[in-house]
Amino acid sequence: TKAVDLGNKIADKDRDADLWDIADGLLAGALQYWLYSRQPCGDPRCQDCLPISTAEGRMAELKRLIEQLAAESEYFHTPTDSNAGRA
Template sequence: MNSADSDPLFDDVADRVVALGNEFLDANPEADAWEIASGMLSGIVHFWLYTHQPCADPSCRSCAEMATAEMRLQQLLDEARESAEESSYFHSPFDRNVGNA
């Protein structure tokens, strides 16, 4: 599922993750925001991998795209890339490849 599907549950979960990150930042003003984000990402990756395990039936059509660890990793990376590219934070005015007129 991706955000283009505009599923209200998807949107709610994504909003809550952002809110949780902001809560951690507010509660820990001296903390490194990158560490908080990396910790959240690690937990999200573990949860995503847990929820995308194939079933016990090796011929299951529903699980075919997730049949191996490498296939699951590729699906995860594709989904992460899509989410990143759709984010309003993907490009920064301080990116090295930003042109100046």
């Protein structure tokens, strides 16, 4: 995706850059955009906005989405995980 490409470009430009810092910055920006895009419309009866009509609701939806996207990622489990089986 474009976010991964952007992270790679940043890392390529500065070989001394910390990959975790780059990833944290990208995540912070994505999170801000996600929260901005999930502002309820203001109609208290809006069924589309009901799940995200409170800060707690938005956090629950965000956690659900994070778990789903992480589980779908090819990087979720890695051979170097401390709980990875060894043969």
